[in-house]
Amino acid sequence: ETLKPETLKPFTFMLSKPITWLLSLSLFFFAGDRSAGWLLGKTVAGSQFRYSRMYDGRADAEVLLVGNSRGLAFYQPEMESLTGISTFNLSYNGMPADLAKVLMADYLEKYPSPKTILIDITLCDRPNKTLVAGFSTYQSYSHRLDTLIAGQSPDVWWGQKVSSLFRYNNEVFQRAVFYRDRSDKDWLIDRQIAPALAASVPLDTFPVSVQADLISDLAAAVSIARNAGHKVHLVIGPYYPGMVRDWKNLKTLKMAVEKSTGLEVTDFSQALSDPTDFGDLMHPNKQGAVHFAALLKAAFF
Secondary structure (H helix, E strand, O other), rough: OOHHHHHHHHHHHHHHHHHHHHHHHHHHHHHHHHHHHHHHHHHHOOOOHHHHHOOOOOOOOOEEEEOOOOOOOOOHHHHHHHHHHOOOEOOOOOOHHHHHHHHHHHHHOOOOOEEEEEEEEHHHOOHHHHHHHHHHHHHOOOHHHHHHHHEEEEEEEEHHOOOHHHOOHHHHHHHHHHHHOOOOOOOOOOOOOHHHHHHOOOOOOOOOOOOHHHHHHHHHHHHHHOOOEOOOOOEEEOOOOOOOOOOOOOOOOHHHHHHHOOOOOEOOOOOOOOHHHHHOOOOOHHHHHHHHHHHHHHHHH
16 A cells, blocks of 8 residues: 555654764764864974974974984983084984984975984884874874875874874874973983893894885985085984994994995994993983083084
8 A cells, every 4th residue: 555645754754863863973073073183283283392393383403313212312402502502303212214204304394494414323223104103193284294194004094084083193192292381302211221121231133124215215315405405414323332242233224324325324332331321222311312412512513
């Protein structure tokens, strides 16, 4: 039997009601996501964290410092005190050379002032897709960064397009919040190495690899800087005394970088002999960084 129109109306209402609720709920979450994302973006933009200052126009300096966690030993307070020269540090824990190349290009495009650039070549050690994806926090500021993330982590790239909040679900954002109202110039470990760790110093092995792609990225970054008239110095920062005695692969990395860039690498890997200058086997503490700054001044400034 054919249903009459008046019979169909209740069914139409019953079907449309959940659709209406679904659309309303979707609109609510969309508006909430965009509003919350806007607020978090404002937090990032106003932070004293280095990349916030860089993209916000607050990072002009005479010396640019670049590296992974070992680049944090380019201790800005002491370097500025010794030389009277302003510095800006692009380094981040685990930063690979492909990310450093992008950040360097963005910095030099915005700030043509650095007379000198110091780069610790151990950022050619290994790729770090997780960290690259974490820089989605700053993705909206940089086409280069957007392209790098899209190529290495397309799921993250699409995720932050769908959800504004997604781009802040990472450690980089947490750093920006931590340094919201404080300087990050002294971001460096401030402890002395534990005796048990010091006693385990390896003499024959070293977890550095020779990554051809990352060396090429470093060479490209060096070329960009030198073509723009900046003086570039490549270095290997200090390691705990005795750590590098037989590290053949560190020597291989040094030679590969020198061949690729055409620049000499100044090796400070064994320059600090006092064990109390280190927080662990790989990183000087603040005391060691102060001593390292004096070596850098004597060599380059």
